[in-house]
Amino acid sequence: MATDGIHIENLAKAYQIRTVSNLFGIFSAKKTTINALNGITLNIDPGEAFGIIGPNGAGKTTLMSCLLGFVTPDAGGVKIDGLHPNTIGIRRRIGYLPERLNFDRSMSAYQFLQFHHELAGEPKENCKSDTEKFLDKVELSKQTWHLAISRFSRGMLQRLGLAQALIGKPSYLFLDEPGSGLDPAGVILMRKILLEEKENGMTIVLNSHQLDQIEKLCDRVALIRKGNLEAIENLATSAPGSLERFFVSD
Protein backbone atom coordinates (compact mmCIF):
# COMPACT_ATOMS: atom_id res chain seq x y z
CA MET A 1 0.00 0.00 0.00
CA ALA A 2 1.58 3.30 -1.10
CA THR A 3 1.72 5.94 1.60
CA ASP A 4 2.21 9.44 0.44
CA GLY A 5 1.45 11.21 3.70
CA ILE A 6 -1.02 13.99 4.37
CA HIS A 7 -1.04 17.18 2.30
CA ILE A 8 -3.03 20.15 3.52
CA GLU A 9 -3.28 22.96 1.01
CA ASN A 10 -4.50 26.44 1.90
CA LEU A 11 -7.25 25.08 4.16
CA ALA A 12 -9.87 27.62 5.21
CA LYS A 13 -13.06 27.24 7.17
CA ALA A 14 -15.41 29.81 8.64
CA TYR A 15 -18.50 29.32 10.76
CA GLN A 16 -21.42 31.66 10.90
CA ILE A 17 -22.82 32.09 14.37
CA ARG A 18 -26.12 33.79 15.06
CA THR A 19 -25.83 36.17 17.97
CA VAL A 20 -29.01 37.31 19.65
CA SER A 21 -29.15 40.60 21.48
CA ASN A 22 -32.72 40.79 22.75
CA LEU A 23 -35.11 38.51 24.55
CA PHE A 24 -37.01 37.35 21.50
CA GLY A 25 -34.04 37.20 19.21
CA ILE A 26 -36.11 37.83 16.12
CA PHE A 27 -35.39 41.39 15.11
CA SER A 28 -31.86 41.84 16.31
CA ALA A 29 -30.27 38.49 15.48
CA LYS A 30 -26.91 39.07 13.81
CA LYS A 31 -24.70 36.65 12.00
CA THR A 32 -21.09 36.73 13.07
CA THR A 33 -18.43 34.98 11.03
CA ILE A 34 -15.72 33.14 12.92
CA ASN A 35 -12.71 32.09 10.92
CA ALA A 36 -11.79 28.72 12.36
CA LEU A 37 -9.02 28.10 9.82
CA ASN A 38 -7.27 30.73 7.72
CA GLY A 39 -5.47 29.12 4.81
CA ILE A 40 -3.41 26.46 6.56
CA THR A 41 -0.81 24.66 4.46
CA LEU A 42 1.30 21.83 5.80
CA ASN A 43 2.53 18.36 4.96
CA ILE A 44 2.73 15.37 7.26
CA ASP A 45 5.18 12.69 6.18
CA PRO A 46 4.42 8.97 6.32
CA GLY A 47 5.53 7.42 9.60
CA GLU A 48 5.74 10.77 11.32
CA ALA A 49 4.17 11.68 14.66
CA PHE A 50 2.75 15.14 14.16
CA GLY A 51 1.34 17.27 16.96
CA ILE A 52 -1.19 20.08 16.73
CA ILE A 53 -1.26 22.52 19.60
CA GLY A 54 -2.89 25.82 20.29
CA PRO A 55 -5.10 27.59 22.80
CA ASN A 56 -8.80 26.79 23.13
CA GLY A 57 -10.73 27.89 20.05
CA ALA A 58 -7.59 27.98 17.89
CA GLY A 59 -9.14 25.69 15.27
CA LYS A 60 -7.39 22.42 16.15
CA THR A 61 -10.52 20.28 16.21
CA THR A 62 -11.81 21.90 13.01
CA LEU A 63 -8.49 21.04 11.39
CA MET A 64 -8.83 17.47 12.62
CA SER A 65 -12.43 17.33 11.32
CA CYS A 66 -11.27 18.55 7.89
CA LEU A 67 -8.49 15.93 7.89
CA LEU A 68 -11.09 13.23 8.52
CA GLY A 69 -13.59 14.59 5.97
CA PHE A 70 -16.24 15.36 8.59
CA VAL A 71 -16.23 19.04 7.70
CA THR A 72 -16.10 20.48 4.20
CA PRO A 73 -13.57 23.31 4.00
CA ASP A 74 -14.60 26.61 2.39
CA ALA A 75 -11.35 26.71 0.47
CA GLY A 76 -8.32 24.52 -0.03
CA GLY A 77 -8.26 20.80 0.54
CA VAL A 78 -6.78 17.76 2.20
CA LYS A 79 -5.22 14.79 0.48
CA ILE A 80 -4.27 11.59 2.27
CA ASP A 81 -2.13 9.32 0.08
CA GLY A 82 -3.22 11.53 -2.80
CA LEU A 83 -6.93 10.96 -2.17
CA HIS A 84 -9.78 12.87 -0.52
CA PRO A 85 -10.29 11.79 3.11
CA ASN A 86 -13.89 10.77 2.37
CA THR A 87 -12.74 8.09 -0.05
CA ILE A 88 -13.59 4.59 1.17
CA GLY A 89 -10.02 3.46 0.43
CA ILE A 90 -8.69 6.14 2.79
CA ARG A 91 -11.23 5.30 5.49
CA ARG A 92 -9.79 1.80 5.52
CA ARG A 93 -6.39 3.29 6.36
CA ILE A 94 -7.39 5.57 9.22
CA GLY A 95 -8.11 5.18 12.89
CA TYR A 96 -9.77 7.92 14.90
CA LEU A 97 -10.11 8.66 18.58
CA PRO A 98 -12.49 11.62 19.07
CA GLU A 99 -12.17 14.27 21.73
CA ARG A 100 -15.59 13.55 23.18
CA LEU A 101 -16.16 9.85 23.39
CA ASN A 102 -19.60 8.86 22.28
CA PHE A 103 -20.58 5.26 22.32
CA ASP A 104 -23.78 3.30 22.46
CA ARG A 105 -23.46 2.98 26.21
CA SER A 106 -25.61 -0.10 26.48
CA MET A 107 -22.90 -2.04 24.62
CA SER A 108 -20.10 -3.79 26.48
CA ALA A 109 -16.46 -2.96 25.69
CA TYR A 110 -16.18 -6.32 23.93
CA GLN A 111 -19.28 -5.74 21.79
CA PHE A 112 -18.11 -2.22 20.99
CA LEU A 113 -14.79 -3.45 19.62
CA GLN A 114 -16.53 -6.26 17.71
CA PHE A 115 -18.87 -3.67 16.18
CA HIS A 116 -15.89 -1.59 14.98
CA HIS A 117 -14.06 -4.69 13.82
CA GLU A 118 -17.00 -5.52 11.56
CA LEU A 119 -17.39 -1.92 10.44
CA ALA A 120 -13.72 -1.80 9.52
CA GLY A 121 -14.33 -4.78 7.22
CA GLU A 122 -11.78 -6.96 8.99
CA PRO A 123 -12.02 -10.75 8.48
CA LYS A 124 -14.70 -12.29 10.70
CA GLU A 125 -12.50 -15.17 11.78
CA ASN A 126 -10.09 -12.71 13.44
CA CYS A 127 -12.81 -10.83 15.30
CA LYS A 128 -12.50 -12.61 18.65
CA SER A 129 -8.69 -12.72 18.68
CA ASP A 130 -8.34 -9.09 17.52
CA THR A 131 -10.90 -7.83 20.03
CA GLU A 132 -9.14 -9.57 22.90
CA LYS A 133 -5.71 -8.49 21.63
CA PHE A 134 -6.67 -4.80 21.62
CA LEU A 135 -8.46 -4.97 24.98
CA ASP A 136 -5.32 -6.55 26.40
CA LYS A 137 -3.15 -3.98 24.69
CA VAL A 138 -4.88 -1.04 26.41
CA GLU A 139 -4.78 -3.02 29.68
CA LEU A 140 -8.50 -3.12 30.35
CA SER A 141 -8.92 -5.90 32.89
CA LYS A 142 -10.86 -8.99 31.80
CA GLN A 143 -13.57 -8.29 34.41
CA THR A 144 -14.52 -5.11 32.54
CA TRP A 145 -14.71 -6.61 29.05
CA HIS A 146 -18.36 -7.56 29.32
CA LEU A 147 -19.50 -4.62 31.43
CA ALA A 148 -21.79 -1.99 29.88
CA ILE A 149 -19.74 1.01 28.73
CA SER A 150 -22.06 3.25 30.76
CA ARG A 151 -20.28 1.94 33.87
CA PHE A 152 -16.82 2.91 32.61
CA SER A 153 -14.79 5.76 34.07
CA ARG A 154 -13.48 8.49 31.75
CA GLY A 155 -10.01 6.91 31.75
CA MET A 156 -11.37 3.47 30.90
CA LEU A 157 -13.40 5.00 28.06
CA GLN A 158 -10.27 6.66 26.72
CA ARG A 159 -8.41 3.32 26.76
CA LEU A 160 -11.33 1.70 24.98
CA GLY A 161 -11.36 4.55 22.47
CA LEU A 162 -7.70 3.96 21.70
CA ALA A 163 -8.32 0.23 21.25
CA GLN A 164 -11.15 1.11 18.85
CA ALA A 165 -8.91 3.47 16.88
CA LEU A 166 -6.26 0.77 16.46
CA ILE A 167 -8.72 -1.73 14.98
CA GLY A 168 -8.19 -2.31 11.29
CA LYS A 169 -4.41 -1.74 11.51
CA PRO A 170 -4.63 1.85 10.26
CA SER A 171 -1.74 3.58 8.49
CA TYR A 172 -2.93 6.93 9.86
CA LEU A 173 -4.04 7.47 13.42
CA PHE A 174 -5.88 10.67 14.35
CA LEU A 175 -6.09 11.37 18.05
CA ASP A 176 -8.04 14.28 19.46
CA GLU A 177 -7.02 14.95 23.08
CA PRO A 178 -6.16 11.31 23.77
CA GLY A 179 -4.78 11.90 27.24
CA SER A 180 -7.79 13.67 28.73
CA GLY A 181 -9.23 11.80 31.70
CA LEU A 182 -6.37 9.32 31.84
CA ASP A 183 -4.50 8.67 35.07
CA PRO A 184 -0.65 8.88 34.94
CA ALA A 185 -0.39 5.11 34.36
CA GLY A 186 -2.84 5.46 31.49
CA VAL A 187 -0.88 8.35 29.99
CA ILE A 188 2.34 6.32 30.14
CA LEU A 189 0.62 3.29 28.60
CA MET A 190 -0.89 5.36 25.81
CA ARG A 191 2.49 6.90 25.03
CA LYS A 192 4.09 3.45 24.99
CA ILE A 193 1.46 2.11 22.59
CA LEU A 194 1.73 5.10 20.30
CA LEU A 195 5.53 4.93 20.21
CA GLU A 196 5.30 1.24 19.31
CA GLU A 197 2.85 1.97 16.51
CA LYS A 198 5.05 4.79 15.27
CA GLU A 199 8.02 2.43 15.14
CA ASN A 200 5.85 0.09 13.06
CA GLY A 201 5.42 2.89 10.51
CA MET A 202 2.08 4.36 11.55
CA THR A 203 1.55 8.07 10.92
CA ILE A 204 0.14 9.74 14.02
CA VAL A 205 -1.64 13.07 14.12
CA LEU A 206 -2.12 14.18 17.68
CA ASN A 207 -4.13 17.11 18.94
CA SER A 208 -3.37 17.69 22.58
CA HIS A 209 -3.02 20.28 25.31
CA GLN A 210 -0.55 18.10 27.18
CA LEU A 211 2.76 19.57 26.07
CA ASP A 212 4.88 16.89 27.75
CA GLN A 213 3.00 14.20 25.87
CA ILE A 214 3.52 16.02 22.59
CA GLU A 215 7.21 16.56 23.31
CA LYS A 216 7.79 12.90 24.18
CA LEU A 217 5.92 11.53 21.19
CA CYS A 218 5.95 13.92 18.25
CA ASP A 219 8.59 14.65 15.64
CA ARG A 220 7.08 17.96 14.61
CA VAL A 221 4.41 20.23 16.02
CA ALA A 222 2.13 22.76 14.34
CA LEU A 223 1.40 25.79 16.49
CA ILE A 224 -2.03 27.18 15.69
CA ARG A 225 -3.60 30.37 16.95
CA LYS A 226 -6.91 31.91 15.83
CA GLY A 227 -7.05 29.66 12.80
CA ASN A 228 -3.56 30.60 11.62
CA LEU A 229 -0.54 28.36 11.43
CA GLU A 230 2.03 30.35 13.41
CA ALA A 231 4.92 27.93 13.18
CA ILE A 232 5.98 24.36 12.72
CA GLU A 233 8.47 23.26 15.34
CA ASN A 234 10.85 20.38 14.70
CA LEU A 235 11.19 18.94 18.19
CA ALA A 236 14.50 17.25 17.42
CA THR A 237 16.15 20.59 16.70
CA SER A 238 14.13 23.14 18.64
CA ALA A 239 15.22 24.56 21.97
CA PRO A 240 13.75 23.00 25.13
CA GLY A 241 10.62 24.76 26.34
CA SER A 242 9.81 26.25 22.94
CA LEU A 243 6.26 24.91 23.12
CA GLU A 244 5.72 26.44 26.53
CA ARG A 245 6.92 29.80 25.26
CA PHE A 246 4.26 29.68 22.56
CA PHE A 247 1.56 29.55 25.21
CA VAL A 248 3.23 32.04 27.55
CA SER A 249 3.37 34.62 24.75
CA ASP A 250 -0.41 34.17 24.19
Place this chain on the structure above:
Amino acid sequence: MNKTIAYATVQYWLKMPLVISGILFLFGIYLAQCVMSYVSLQGVGHETRWLELSDPLALVLVLGTGIIGRDIASGLLPLILSRPVTRAEYVLTKWLTLSMAASLITILEISIVHGWFLIWDRSGIANLSYLEQVGTAIFTCSGLAAAVVMFSALRPGPFAGTGLWLILYSLMQLMEGLGKQTHADPGPNADPTIVLVFNFFNLLRPLVATLAFPLKNFIANTLSVTEVLQENAIHWLPLGLYLFNLTLAVVIAIHIVNRKELGYGSQ
Protein backbone atom coordinates in the same frame (compact mmCIF):
# COMPACT_ATOMS: atom_id res chain seq x y z
CA MET B 1 -26.89 -2.24 3.08
CA ASN B 2 -24.39 -2.42 5.92
CA LYS B 3 -25.24 -5.47 8.02
CA THR B 4 -23.22 -4.26 11.03
CA ILE B 5 -25.13 -0.96 11.29
CA ALA B 6 -28.46 -2.74 10.72
CA TYR B 7 -27.68 -5.27 13.44
CA ALA B 8 -26.57 -2.53 15.87
CA THR B 9 -29.81 -0.60 15.19
CA VAL B 10 -31.94 -3.66 15.96
CA GLN B 11 -29.84 -4.34 19.08
CA TYR B 12 -30.46 -0.77 20.21
CA TRP B 13 -34.24 -1.18 19.84
CA LEU B 14 -34.18 -4.43 21.77
CA LYS B 15 -32.34 -2.74 24.64
CA MET B 16 -34.76 0.21 24.83
CA PRO B 17 -37.66 -0.48 27.22
CA LEU B 18 -39.59 2.48 25.73
CA VAL B 19 -39.42 1.03 22.22
CA ILE B 20 -40.32 -2.50 23.34
CA SER B 21 -43.25 -1.32 25.46
CA GLY B 22 -44.40 0.94 22.58
CA ILE B 23 -44.41 -2.00 20.15
CA LEU B 24 -46.23 -4.28 22.62
CA PHE B 25 -48.76 -1.55 23.32
CA LEU B 26 -49.47 -1.02 19.61
CA PHE B 27 -49.65 -4.77 19.10
CA GLY B 28 -52.17 -5.08 21.93
CA ILE B 29 -54.23 -2.15 20.64
CA TYR B 30 -54.38 -3.70 17.17
CA LEU B 31 -55.46 -7.12 18.43
CA ALA B 32 -58.06 -5.56 20.73
CA GLN B 33 -59.39 -3.47 17.83
CA CYS B 34 -59.65 -6.59 15.68
CA VAL B 35 -61.56 -8.49 18.35
CA MET B 36 -63.92 -5.57 19.00
CA SER B 37 -64.47 -5.03 15.31
CA TYR B 38 -65.16 -8.74 14.81
CA VAL B 39 -67.65 -8.83 17.68
CA SER B 40 -69.48 -5.69 16.57
CA LEU B 41 -69.55 -6.50 12.84
CA GLN B 42 -70.23 -10.22 13.02
CA GLY B 43 -73.21 -11.28 10.95
CA VAL B 44 -73.54 -7.92 9.19
CA GLY B 45 -71.48 -9.01 6.22
CA HIS B 46 -68.39 -6.94 6.96
CA GLU B 47 -66.20 -9.69 8.32
CA THR B 48 -63.11 -8.53 6.50
CA ARG B 49 -63.13 -5.02 7.98
CA TRP B 50 -60.94 -5.88 10.99
CA LEU B 51 -57.98 -6.58 8.77
CA GLU B 52 -58.00 -3.03 7.47
CA LEU B 53 -57.34 -1.72 10.96
CA SER B 54 -53.63 -2.41 10.81
CA ASP B 55 -51.94 0.99 10.57
CA PRO B 56 -48.16 0.87 10.78
CA LEU B 57 -47.80 4.65 11.11
CA ALA B 58 -47.45 4.66 14.91
CA LEU B 59 -45.15 1.66 14.75
CA VAL B 60 -42.80 3.36 12.27
CA LEU B 61 -42.78 6.46 14.48
CA VAL B 62 -41.94 4.44 17.62
CA LEU B 63 -39.07 2.63 15.88
CA GLY B 64 -37.91 5.54 13.75
CA THR B 65 -37.73 8.26 16.40
CA GLY B 66 -34.15 9.53 16.40
CA ILE B 67 -32.98 6.81 14.03
CA ILE B 68 -30.41 9.18 12.50
CA GLY B 69 -30.83 12.32 14.62
CA ARG B 70 -29.76 10.47 17.75
CA ASP B 71 -26.46 9.41 16.17
CA ILE B 72 -25.81 12.96 14.94
CA ALA B 73 -26.65 14.62 18.26
CA SER B 74 -24.72 12.16 20.39
CA GLY B 75 -21.63 12.38 18.20
CA LEU B 76 -21.73 8.68 17.33
CA LEU B 77 -21.92 9.37 13.60
CA PRO B 78 -18.33 10.68 13.19
CA LEU B 79 -17.02 7.49 14.76
CA ILE B 80 -19.09 5.36 12.35
CA LEU B 81 -18.08 7.50 9.38
CA SER B 82 -14.39 7.20 10.24
CA ARG B 83 -14.85 3.60 9.08
CA PRO B 84 -15.23 2.52 5.45
CA VAL B 85 -18.92 3.39 5.36
CA THR B 86 -20.32 6.04 3.02
CA ARG B 87 -22.95 8.45 4.26
CA ALA B 88 -25.40 7.22 1.61
CA GLU B 89 -24.85 3.63 2.75
CA TYR B 90 -25.51 4.68 6.32
CA VAL B 91 -28.82 6.41 5.43
CA LEU B 92 -29.97 3.56 3.17
CA THR B 93 -29.16 1.02 5.88
CA LYS B 94 -31.15 2.95 8.46
CA TRP B 95 -34.13 3.24 6.08
CA LEU B 96 -34.05 -0.42 5.09
CA THR B 97 -33.69 -1.58 8.70
CA LEU B 98 -36.63 0.56 9.79
CA SER B 99 -38.74 -0.58 6.81
CA MET B 100 -37.97 -4.23 7.39
CA ALA B 101 -38.51 -4.14 11.15
CA ALA B 102 -41.84 -2.29 10.86
CA SER B 103 -42.96 -4.56 7.99
CA LEU B 104 -42.10 -7.71 9.91
CA ILE B 105 -44.02 -6.61 12.99
CA THR B 106 -47.03 -5.56 10.89
CA ILE B 107 -46.96 -8.85 8.96
CA LEU B 108 -46.80 -10.70 12.26
CA GLU B 109 -49.88 -8.81 13.46
CA ILE B 110 -51.76 -9.59 10.23
CA SER B 111 -50.67 -13.23 10.33
CA ILE B 112 -51.86 -13.68 13.92
CA VAL B 113 -55.27 -12.26 13.08
CA HIS B 114 -55.53 -14.30 9.86
CA GLY B 115 -54.50 -17.42 11.74
CA TRP B 116 -57.02 -16.73 14.45
CA PHE B 117 -59.87 -16.34 11.98
CA LEU B 118 -58.74 -19.34 10.01
CA ILE B 119 -59.08 -21.43 13.16
CA TRP B 120 -62.18 -19.88 14.73
CA ASP B 121 -64.27 -18.53 11.89
CA ARG B 122 -63.75 -20.23 8.55
CA SER B 123 -66.61 -18.28 6.99
CA GLY B 124 -64.81 -14.97 7.51
CA ILE B 125 -61.65 -15.93 5.68
CA ALA B 126 -63.21 -16.54 2.27
CA ASN B 127 -62.79 -13.00 0.92
CA LEU B 128 -59.51 -12.14 2.55
CA SER B 129 -56.39 -11.71 0.56
CA TYR B 130 -53.52 -12.32 2.91
CA LEU B 131 -50.91 -11.54 0.29
CA GLU B 132 -52.52 -8.19 -0.49
CA GLN B 133 -52.40 -7.29 3.17
CA VAL B 134 -48.77 -8.30 3.43
CA GLY B 135 -47.89 -6.33 0.29
CA THR B 136 -49.69 -3.25 1.59
CA ALA B 137 -47.85 -3.57 4.92
CA ILE B 138 -44.44 -3.70 3.20
CA PHE B 139 -45.19 -0.76 0.87
CA THR B 140 -46.70 1.35 3.63
CA CYS B 141 -43.90 0.70 6.12
CA SER B 142 -41.22 1.48 3.50
CA GLY B 143 -42.94 4.71 2.44
CA LEU B 144 -43.46 5.94 5.98
CA ALA B 145 -39.94 4.90 6.99
CA ALA B 146 -38.44 7.00 4.18
CA ALA B 147 -40.19 10.12 5.45
CA VAL B 148 -39.33 9.42 9.11
CA VAL B 149 -35.66 8.85 8.21
CA MET B 150 -35.64 12.10 6.22
CA PHE B 151 -37.04 14.08 9.16
CA SER B 152 -34.65 12.41 11.57
CA ALA B 153 -31.72 13.44 9.37
CA LEU B 154 -33.10 16.97 9.15
CA ARG B 155 -33.34 17.60 12.90
CA PRO B 156 -30.54 16.19 15.07
CA GLY B 157 -31.69 14.90 18.42
CA PRO B 158 -33.64 11.91 19.64
CA PHE B 159 -37.14 13.39 19.26
CA ALA B 160 -36.81 16.55 17.14
CA GLY B 161 -37.34 14.85 13.75
CA THR B 162 -40.45 12.97 14.85
CA GLY B 163 -41.73 16.11 16.54
CA LEU B 164 -41.38 18.08 13.32
CA TRP B 165 -43.05 15.26 11.39
CA LEU B 166 -45.99 15.23 13.81
CA ILE B 167 -46.41 19.01 13.58
CA LEU B 168 -46.38 18.95 9.77
CA TYR B 169 -48.70 15.95 9.62
CA SER B 170 -51.19 17.64 11.97
CA LEU B 171 -50.99 20.81 9.87
CA MET B 172 -51.67 18.85 6.68
CA GLN B 173 -54.64 17.13 8.34
CA LEU B 174 -55.95 20.52 9.41
CA MET B 175 -55.50 21.97 5.91
CA GLU B 176 -57.23 18.96 4.37
CA GLY B 177 -60.06 19.30 6.88
CA LEU B 178 -60.48 22.96 5.91
CA GLY B 179 -60.87 21.95 2.29
CA LYS B 180 -63.58 19.46 3.13
CA GLN B 181 -65.64 22.01 5.11
CA THR B 182 -68.86 23.29 3.63
CA HIS B 183 -68.98 26.79 2.16
CA ALA B 184 -68.82 29.29 5.03
CA ASP B 185 -71.67 31.79 5.04
CA PRO B 186 -71.49 35.00 7.14
CA GLY B 187 -75.29 35.39 7.11
CA PRO B 188 -77.56 37.91 5.29
CA ASN B 189 -77.00 40.89 7.62
CA ALA B 190 -73.26 40.59 8.06
CA ASP B 191 -70.88 43.54 7.97
CA PRO B 192 -69.22 44.02 4.51
CA THR B 193 -65.77 43.54 6.08
CA ILE B 194 -66.86 40.20 7.55
CA VAL B 195 -68.30 39.20 4.19
CA LEU B 196 -64.98 40.06 2.56
CA VAL B 197 -63.10 37.92 5.09
CA PHE B 198 -65.50 35.05 4.51
CA ASN B 199 -65.21 35.34 0.74
CA PHE B 200 -61.44 35.36 1.00
CA PHE B 201 -61.55 32.31 3.24
CA ASN B 202 -63.89 30.48 0.84
CA LEU B 203 -61.59 31.34 -2.06
CA LEU B 204 -58.51 30.15 -0.18
CA ARG B 205 -60.01 26.92 1.18
CA PRO B 206 -59.75 24.72 -1.94
CA LEU B 207 -56.24 26.03 -2.61
CA VAL B 208 -55.11 25.10 0.92
CA ALA B 209 -56.63 21.64 0.56
CA THR B 210 -55.00 21.18 -2.86
CA LEU B 211 -51.62 22.11 -1.40
CA ALA B 212 -52.08 19.85 1.61
CA PHE B 213 -52.85 16.72 -0.40
CA PRO B 214 -49.43 16.15 -2.09
CA LEU B 215 -47.53 17.28 1.00
CA LYS B 216 -49.43 14.86 3.21
CA ASN B 217 -48.89 12.10 0.68
CA PHE B 218 -45.18 12.88 0.74
CA ILE B 219 -44.70 12.80 4.50
CA ALA B 220 -47.12 9.92 5.07
CA ASN B 221 -46.46 7.91 1.93
CA THR B 222 -48.65 4.81 1.84
CA LEU B 223 -49.77 2.40 -0.86
CA SER B 224 -52.63 -0.08 -0.89
CA VAL B 225 -51.99 -3.11 -3.06
CA THR B 226 -55.77 -3.56 -3.39
CA GLU B 227 -55.96 -0.07 -4.90
CA VAL B 228 -53.14 -0.77 -7.37
CA LEU B 229 -54.58 -4.11 -8.47
CA GLN B 230 -58.21 -3.06 -8.87
CA GLU B 231 -60.34 -4.67 -11.60
CA ASN B 232 -57.63 -7.12 -12.66
CA ALA B 233 -55.35 -4.35 -13.94
CA ILE B 234 -52.35 -2.48 -12.58
CA HIS B 235 -53.13 1.14 -11.73
CA TRP B 236 -49.89 2.95 -12.36
CA LEU B 237 -50.77 6.36 -10.98
CA PRO B 238 -50.83 5.47 -7.24
CA LEU B 239 -47.82 3.21 -7.72
CA GLY B 240 -45.88 5.91 -9.58
CA LEU B 241 -46.74 8.56 -7.00
CA TYR B 242 -45.73 6.23 -4.18
CA LEU B 243 -42.38 5.40 -5.79
CA PHE B 244 -41.73 9.05 -6.58
CA ASN B 245 -42.41 10.16 -3.00
CA LEU B 246 -40.34 7.32 -1.55
CA THR B 247 -37.36 8.00 -3.81
CA LEU B 248 -37.55 11.73 -3.16
CA ALA B 249 -37.60 11.24 0.64
CA VAL B 250 -34.61 8.87 0.56
CA VAL B 251 -32.64 11.14 -1.79
CA ILE B 252 -33.33 14.18 0.41
CA ALA B 253 -32.24 12.21 3.52
CA ILE B 254 -28.97 11.23 1.81
CA HIS B 255 -28.43 14.81 0.64
CA ILE B 256 -28.98 16.18 4.17
CA VAL B 257 -26.56 13.70 5.74
CA ASN B 258 -24.03 14.28 2.95
CA ARG B 259 -24.05 18.00 3.64
CA LYS B 260 -24.00 17.61 7.42
CA GLU B 261 -20.89 18.99 9.08
CA LEU B 262 -19.84 16.66 11.86
CA GLY B 263 -17.12 18.70 13.52
CA TYR B 264 -17.63 19.99 17.04
CA GLY B 265 -16.93 23.50 15.85
CA SER B 266 -19.87 23.35 13.44
CA GLN B 267 -22.19 22.46 16.31
